[in-house]
Amino acid sequence: MEKKQVKVGLLGLGTVGTGVARILEMHQDDLLKQTSVEIKIAKVLVSDLQKKRSIELDADLFTLSAADIIEDPEIDIVIELIGGIEPTKQYILDALDRGKHVITANKDLMALHGTEILAKAAEKGCDVYYEASVAGGIPILRALVDGFSSDRIHKMIGIVNGTTNYILTKMSQEGAQYEDVLKEAQELGYAEADPTADVEGFDAARKMAILSNLGFKVDFDLNHVDVRGMSNVTAEDIAYGKKLGYVIKLLGIAQRDEGCIEVSVQPTMIHRKHPLASVNGVFNAVYVYGAAVGETMFYGPGAGELPTATAVTSDLVTVVKNMKLGISGKSVVAPYRETILKTPEQIESKFFLRLLVSDQPGVLAEITTRLASYDISIEQIIQQPNRDHAEAEIILITHMASKKGMDQILTELTTIEAVKEIKSYYRVEGLEDK
Amino acid sequence: MEKKQVKVGLLGLGTVGTGVARILEMHQDDLLKQTSVEIKIAKVLVSDLQKKRSIELDADLFTLSAADIIEDPEIDIVIELIGGIEPTKQYILDALDRGKHVITANKDLMALHGTEILAKAAEKGCDVYYEASVAGGIPILRALVDGFSSDRIHKMIGIVNGTTNYILTKMSQEGAQYEDVLKEAQELGYAEADPTADVEGFDAARKMAILSNLGFKVDFDLNHVDVRGMSNVTAEDIAYGKKLGYVIKLLGIAQRDEGCIEVSVQPTMIHRKHPLASVNGVFNAVYVYGAAVGETMFYGPGAGELPTATAVTSDLVTVVKNMKLGISGKSVVAPYRETILKTPEQIESKFFLRLLVSDQPGVLAEITTRLASYDISIEQIIQQPNRDHAEAEIILITHMASKKGMDQILTELTTIEAVKEIKSYYRVEGLEDK
Numbered sequence: 095m096e097k098k099q100v101k102v103g104l105l106g107l108g109t110v111g112t113g114v115a116r117i118l119e120m121h122q123d124d125l126l127k128q129t130s131v132e133i134k135i136a137k138v139l140v141s142d143l144q145k146k147r148s149i150e151l152d153a154d155l156f157t158l159s160a161a162d163i164i165e166d167p168e169i170d171i172v173i174e175l176i177g178g179i180e181p182t183k184q185y186i187l188d189a190l191d192r193g194k195h196v197i198t199a200n201k202d203l204m205a206l207h208g209t210e211i212l213a214k215a216a217e218k219g220c221d222v223y224y225e226a227s228v229a230g231g232i233p234i235l236r237a238l239v240d241g242f243s244s245d246r247i248h249k250m251i252g253i254v255n256g257t258t259n260y261i262l263t264k265m266s267q268e269g270a271q272y273e274d275v276l277k278e279a280q281e282l283g284y285a286e287a288d289p290t291a292d293v294e295g296f297d298a299a300r301k302m303a304i305l306s307n308l309g310f311k312v313d314f315d316l317n318h319v320d321v322r323g324m325s326n327v328t329a330e331d332i333a334y335g336k337k338l339g340y341v342i343k344l345l346g347i348a349q350r351d352e353g354c355i356e357v358s359v360q361p362t363m364i365h366r367k368h369p370l371a372s373v374n375g376v377f378n379a380v381y382v383y384g385a386a387v388g389e390t391m392f393y394g395p396g397a398g399e400l401p402t403a404t405a406v407t408s409d410l411v412t413v414v415k416n417m418k419l420g421i422s423g424k425s426v427v428a429p430y431r432e433t434i435l436k437t438p439e440q441i442e443s444k445f446f447l448r449l450l451v452s453d454q455p456g457v458l459a460e461i462t463t464r465l466a467s468y469d470i471s472i473e474q475i476i477q478q479p480n481r482d483h484a485e486a487e488i489i490l491i492t493h494m495a496s497k498k499g500m501d502q503i504l505t506e507l508t509t510i511e512a513v514k515e516i517k518s519y520y521r522v523e524g525l526e527d528k
Numbered sequence: 529m530e531k532k533q534v535k536v537g538l539l540g541l542g543t544v545g546t547g548v549a550r551i552l553e554m555h556q557d558d559l560l561k562q563t564s565v566e567i568k569i570a571k572v573l574v575s576d577l578q579k580k581r582s583i584e585l586d587a588d589l590f591t592l593s594a595a596d597i598i599e600d601p602e603i604d605i606v607i608e609l610i611g612g613i614e615p616t617k618q619y620i621l622d623a624l625d626r627g628k629h630v631i632t633a634n635k636d637l638m639a640l641h642g643t644e645i646l647a648k649a650a651e652k653g654c655d656v657y658y659e660a661s662v663a664g665g666i667p668i669l670r671a672l673v674d675g676f677s678s679d680r681i682h683k684m685i686g687i688v689n690g691t692t693n694y695i696l697t698k699m700s701q702e703g704a705q706y707e708d709v710l711k712e713a714q715e716l717g718y719a720e721a722d723p724t725a726d727v728e729g730f731d732a733a734r735k736m737a738i739l740s741n742l743g744f745k746v747d748f749d750l751n752h753v754d755v756r757g758m759s760n761v762t763a764e765d766i767a768y769g770k771k772l773g774y775v776i777k778l779l780g781i782a783q784r785d786e787g788c789i790e791v792s793v794q795p796t797m798i799h800r801k802h803p804l805a806s807v808n809g810v811f812n813a814v815y816v817y818g819a820a821v822g823e824t825m826f827y828g829p830g831a832g833e834l835p836t837a838t839a840v841t842s843d844l845v846t847v848v849k850n851m852k853l854g855i856s857g858k859s860v861v862a863p864y865r866e867t868i869l870k871t872p873e874q875i876e877s878k879f880f881l882r883l884l885v886s887d888q889p890g891v892l893a894e895i896t897t898r899l900a901s902y903d904i905s906i907e908q909i910i911q912q913p914n915r916d917h918a919e920a921e922i923i924l925i926t927h928m929a930s931k932k933g934m935d936q937i938l939t940e941l942t943t944i945e946a947v948k949e950i951k952s953y954y955r956v957e958g959l960e961d962k
Binding site: 113117120121124125127128225231232233236237240241242243244245246311369372373384385386387388389390391392393394395398400401403404405407408410411412415419420421424425427430 | 547551554555558559561562659665666667670671674675676677678679680745803806807818819820821822823824825826827828829832834835837838839841842844845846849853854855858859861864
């Protein structure tokens, strides 16, 4: 490449877009040293030309029309930071059609339409990078693609949603209930007014789909992520977990055994000595298990203006280097494994189960017998009478059991007269990858 | 590149070499899918042709002569796993001279002669990769070079020596003394018969020099790493640290402030809530502070056959991809910053200090006054009489103070009659990067 200057079009100038402009300004000497090319923001799509902004950018750069960027032959690279599926997807496809490289932080789009977008990029010889779409500033996608290229990854556990991790951390530290902490998080700006995508696990599911694609080299359908939100987690569950040596986190779990894959998001009891148990507040982390490398963890800020922007801008450096080296569009490894989903019999883990029962002789025996009939044996159990001794709580953690067996026992328990209520149940992750 | 096969020469078939051969065998389908090239071990330098080995390799591959590999025009890539400086350095330079790409896990060589080797590689258009030289299976060098390419890293703290971390973890968990745990570690094979390089911090120093070069984009002289070993750490220091909320770890600390750099290795008290405080046993971790990204951590196995081998083999995949793309030797960013060392006045941290003093009135006042005269103020202090009340221990943690001030006060304290002994002192790292 002869160019001494690369022109970038920014679609969107919200938090992350502002951060990108700021980093390009702050670190321009370093970027020039590394790429030998001046990276220049040539145009910025905004929705309001008059809006006061926290950075100074030449007013001439702003446009209200995406076409001004996508159709500008001088623009080499488009950075998409609008979010959402439409019209964003079309913008990206159009930009690729015109030979522009694309960087995006859009997890929804990459989880749902990543394959189509990457195929178009390959066809056009263009780069598409999206490090910022998962776990903000943590360079986890690069690690999966390059760092572990020679290994075979069989499990990834992610704390990939900062909002829910903040809420669960606060609940755990203060013994507070979900609703109270959510309200506080909303006031602090850590949770959206409508927190559904975060607390119901949808945001984490998209990130786990992206991690699964890159880690397992498959084309995983987002609809196959088994998602359970964390809005029903109670202070009592957290307290019982603590008693048994566990911490509740909203975990994304992607696992591949004998060629079959499960991907899920759910509130999970994780052993307090597991490194993920100490990932607190808005921090994110991805724990990776590889056949050769063993266990590794990548920890850092999952959101925020500059952390996310640094992921975008590092992608930008890569795209510029690829242009210089003449290898644009050539770094992608297409998925080469078929996605075979695990059956519910094949999905195995330990489980936590908390029951309200009549405090009468024989109840415990009946429950453990029923569990045993589904091949579910018990690792730890606490029985605790309520104050009036009419009812008791039984809290137990099973040994490894199949999801199918657990689903069946949960149904069957509701038919037992002495079982007044299934208070809660959680997947349990231990220290060992077993 | 037209080639359908790439030939690799292995210099050394110890633990890591065996692991590389094993991974190439186990994951050959994946490697072929990713590179479209068959990676074949063509020759292996060994010191004993008859030795029984834990893997099956064709006996024809073995040679006793490095020249058989370095001078073989059919060999494209040399993987150096002998270790040490000579004759290894010459082997690598000779291989580069003949246009071969080089992968090495040799931290000593890269810390001491990395610049010379990388310059030769650039001259010859060859790749040199050395991910396995720091923190075994953790892809930290890639993260510094690529993942944070757009950021400005100002601090890295590493637990980069598994042996000493194992010893300190055991001492901390069991209240045991250094000598006892070292002996146990030696019996388990976690420590060498001669543990000097590990326990005196030299091994960690080499890794910190490599991290500094890549993180700060400098050419840092290994001799400028300020090294203090951990063989004087006592169970009592660990217990006092715990009381004050700290854990003792052998930390490598590389810091760059206003263009000036300090790099050190020393036993350090780190706040128990800092993520590094929970990195236990033989695990390694590198904590990276970037201007934009904030705080991130990379955690994983620092040694071992397969973890280290996976780093080597992932480098191999990169080298093969670069050959295919025709960009060999073009990925290195040469150091572009001058190394300016901090003066002892500029090196600042908190300190832990433990003194044995006469248990008489006015001693505490005298010590705090002396500290204040060097602008050292106190954050936490414990005074504890010995059983006979003739002597007392004073344990304190300072606010931020300069290394120069601390060195001076340590000398001055020995001149005070009431100070019987300076039992110990440690650098202290808090939760915030301040």
